[in-house]
Amino acid sequence: EAQVTQNPRYLITVTGKKLTVTCSQNMNHEYMSWYRQDPGLGLRQIYYSMNVEVTDKGDVPEGYKVSRKEKRNFPLILESPSPNQTSLYFCASSLSRGSGANVLTFGAGSRLTVL
Amino acid sequence: QQPVQSPQAVILREGEDAVINCSSSKALYSVHWYRQKHGEAPVFLMILLKGGEQKGHEKISASFNEKKQQSSLYLTASQLSYSGTYFCGFTGANSKLTFGKGITLSVRP
Numbered sequence: 001e002a003q004v005t006q007n008p009r010y011l012i013t014v015t016g017k018k019l020t021v022t023c024s025q026n027m028n029h030e031y032m033s034w035y036r037q038d039p040g041l042g043l044r045q046i047y048y049s050m051n052v053e054v055t056d057k058g059d060v061p062e063g064y065k066v067s068r069k070e071k072r073n074f075p076l077i078l079e080s081p082s083p084n085q086t087s088l089y090f091c092a093s094s095l096s097r098g099s100g101a102n103v104l105t106f107g108a109g110s111r112l113t114v115l
Numbered sequence: 116q117q118p119v120q121s122p123q124a125v126i127l128r129e130g131e132d133a134v135i136n137c138s139s140s141k142a143l144y145s146v147h148w149y150r151q152k153h154g155e156a157p158v159f160l161m162i163l164l165k166g167g168e169q170k171g172h173e174k175i176s177a178s179f180n181e182k183k184q185q186s187s188l189y190l191t192a193s194q195l196s197y198s199g200t201y202f203c204g205f206t207g208a209n210s211k212l213t214f215g216k217g218i219t220l221s222v223r224p
Contacts, residue, residue, distance in 0.1 A: 035214075040216060041216060042117065042202060042214050042215055042216035042217045043157070043202060043214040043217075044214075045212075045213070059213070090156060090157070097210045097211075102147075102206070102210065102212060103147075103159050103162060104147075104149075104157075104159065104212070105159075106156035106157050106158070107156060108155070108156050109155075109156055
C-alpha cells in the first residue's frame with residue numbers, strides 16, 4: 001500500500017530533550033515536506049526536500065532540522081524542544097514539486113507535547 | 116503569505132449546498148483543495164491549473180478565477196461524510212504550495 005509513515009504518533013517530552021520524528025514513504029517520491037498544524041493557523045510548512053541531499057526552509061523553520069540521506073526517509077529533528085513546538089506534525093510527499101504534479105500524500109500525523 | 120479562506124466555519128444540514136472561497140494577493144499557477152476529517156490526515160480532493168477547467172469530485176466541484184486570484188469549492192447536496200476541515204493551497208511561480216488556515220464544515224442530519 002502506498003503510504004507515508006510517521007513515528008512516533010504521540011510523544012510527550014520535556015524542554016531541551018532532543019527528539020526525532022521519522023518519516024518514510026514507499027512511493028519513490030522526490031519531494032517531501034514537513035508541516036505543523038496549530039489551531040487557527042492551518043498547515044504551515046517547516047522544511048521541504050526536493051530530492052536526496054537537497055533541503056530548504058519553509059515558512060516556520062526555527063528550532064527544527066531535517067536531513068535527506070535516502071530518498072524514502074525525511075526525519076524531523078528537534079535539537080532542543082520548547083513548549084511552543086507543541087503541535088501536530090505532518091509529513092507529506094509528492095512525485096515532484098511541479099505545480100501540476102505536487103499532489104501531496106500525508107502521513108497520519110505526530111502529536112508532540114513539550115512540557 | 117497564506118491564502119485567505121472564507122467563511123471561517125460552515126454549518127449545514129444534509130442535502131444543503133455550500134460554497135467555500137479562497138483568495139490570494141499573489142499571482143497563482145494552481146489551486147489545490149484538501150479535506151481533513153477529525154483526527155485524520157489531510158486528503159487530496161482536486162487540483163486546478165491555470166487555464167484549466169472546473170474540476171469535480173463526487174458532488175464537490177471547484178473553480179479557479181485566475182484574474183481575481185480566487186478559487187471556490189462547491190459542495191452540492193451535502194452528505195454527513197463531507198464534514199471536516201477544508202484547506203485550499205496555492206502555488207505561485209516557484210511551485211511552492213502554501214495552505215490557507217482552513218474552514219470547518221459541519222453537516223448535520
